[in-house]
Amino acid sequence: MAWALQSAGHEVRVASHPDMADTIVKAGLTAVAVGEKEDLAGAVRAAGEDERLRRIVDALPFGPGDANFKTAIGHYVLGAFGLYYPEDPPGPDRRPMVDDLIGFARSWRPDLVLWDPLSFPSPVAARACGAAHARVLWAIDHMGWTRSRLLERLEGLDRLDSPRSRPREDPLDPMASMMKPTLRRLGHDFDEELIVGQWTVDLMPPRMRLPVDLRYVPVQMVPYTGADVLPEWLYERPSRPRVCLTLGLSSRHFFAKNYGIPVGDLLDMVADLDIEMVATLNDAQLASVDRVPPNVKVVDYVPLTQLLPTCSAIIHHGGAGTFAAAVSARVPQLVIPTEGAERVEVGDHVALRGAGLSMPTVESGLLTVDDVKKSLVRILNEPSFRRGAGELRADLAATPSPRDAVPILEDLTVEHRR
Template sequence: MRVLFTIMPAPAHLYPIVPIAWALQSAGHEVRIASHPDIAEATTRAGLTAVPLGPEADLASSVRSAADNAELERIVGALALDPADRNLYTALRHYLMAPFAHYYPARLPAPSEPAMVDALVDFARSWRPDLVLWDPLFFPAPLAARACGAAHARLLWGLDHFGWARERFVKRLNAPGAEPREDLMAAMMQPTLQRLGQEFAEELLVGQWTVDPTPPRLRLPTDLDHVPVRWVPYNGAAALPGWLHERPTRPRVCLTLGVSGRKFFADDAVPVAELLDAVGALDIEMVATVDGRQLADRGAVPENVRTVDYLPLSLLLPSCSAIVHHGGAGTFVAAAFARVPQLIIPKEGGDFVDHARYAADFGAGLVAERAGLTVSHLVKQVLRLLDEPSFAEGANALYADLSAVPGPDALVPELVKLTEKHRS
């Protein structure tokens, strides 16, 4: 079987698919990873075949350009979200709907402009995959699958906010007296669909089915067909540093605020430099995966602080007693599988808050709200994680909950069966 993965060009979207791609390759299936050229090098470093297509992507600019899109505002407005839930509004309006507007623009590209959808359709017709597994924000994928007769399914990297929003939109669309009466999402797709000679179908938005790594109790309520798979952490590959050969002599704490976040979106809410200074007075070791921007205009760090630009969490966390992070899925899962208590400072606009609450509900960590955040509060929370045995017990319980879901090896035969059912 030939399997084509299609993803947004960001590590946070590549890393979750790697264990599943490995499982397929190990079972003898052919695998390709298609995306914008930006992520090709990271893909090949993971031992996978990259297919760079279309232009390079500027995700931050895409989000900014969608900020004034009136159609997106109407779509999200029709969902009648709780006004107090700014996190959900931000996730839907700015981070989920921006790629939708990017891949379904009101103005069709000129013949001289490279368009991802055309490049992907051409590759799919040439390589002829049996199955296309697509990032839920990579909207050209189902069009390419349809063009070559492949089965296709979404492969989630977090909570299914888009699937939930689409179901809610359709229900309100069909409710008596509700506004709008027009399917605004289908209307935005029409120019591209007409150019490609395709008709709208619901599966172009939510797939023929969905592969879902979200733990059952964290999953959003939808009526979509979900196939569960265990979240398996992958954070990249690197040579093991010499200082990791030996066990730490005092409690080691990891500080990380995420690779994708610091690459694409500025994040200055966490006082990194001040926190590192405060750690100097503690009998702990801190390993901070930070970049130059986060340490700008400061001198040397305390002797018990080690800064590294990047180190895969799978190498670092087994030696740690706690982790401080932003709540991203990759970091959350890596910490959970390493059974490390977590202090989460959740960002707004995604799954960050959900992961923080999930860890806290298991007693596996603490949540530090960004509003009014102080270094002294962070230090107190870190010390609690280290001093109170209940957090280690909660981390074990969280690990057990995640481990109860079947792994990628068990998913492979299910994908084969579903591909035979849906392939045209």
């Protein structure tokens, strides 16, 4: 998206926490370091202990089968919300991201701020400099659903409660109550745009969109998995089916955990199959592995955009980035999801569209290596999964590319800029 705007002649800056600067620069973009390094995994873990966040979760209409959905919202989405809207004001030794971002925005004066849906300081900075602003989804819109359902709940309470009887901070809206101290400190009032943007750029398949009444601009997710020198072993297509095994970079770097099935068992299960497996695993993930079968190639990292075009299937955790790379390469998918975020929904979508299979979650206790092996053999042997993967690829191709979306963003910027 940034390159599409830059190639159209627009100036682009990518602002994030300091530890993201190198990644941004390596993508050929200009980085702006704001705030301090944050403990994202810690914020996710702490979300369950935050009474303010529990009040939001308790107000949402979760059903008996929504355990994963509840985890995704309660920890991953609201964890970030709590990180940027803390209960206590920042001390003299803290430099909040929102303050730095506002300072840069007022100095550089952008016309448009496109923001990660969990980067809640971004719309405040846009408001401070008069820029138009929109979220860019990298997964399904958990926050849009959360806010929509919470507002429905509050509207129901409005009919039962007299507004005159409420305390000044209106505790019936716990999200607004969390935001107001920070907004007051910065001289801003609360409104809905500070949670869900003026509009939303949606990179996920339209059929995965949650029932939320917001303005969405669909844009094709063009996978970017890093740049690297193409290894010689990828120059030619393999002589037998190649399967990629990846457990995801986010799990590797931020939420490292036991994957439910020992990694060694996942490698051993293909030892008697006439296939080649390429497993992207680092030293920590391999620490418990006693042996690697001869038909398994272990690499610490290779960009999926380089590897997947040579593959007949991929086994992965259900992350949106991995899903997009597999769809783009028209590769059938075997999803072994971990709970939280979008991963179960990704697996369900893959299975519903006939583009692969989805296993029970890692945390369910129902996952067995024998079932994984049987599912992989099905995917490799049944042509219908390749056809389903082709249909997902056709859906992707029918969605406007980032280049095609630039004029739409230009018009919306003119409409919303202040």
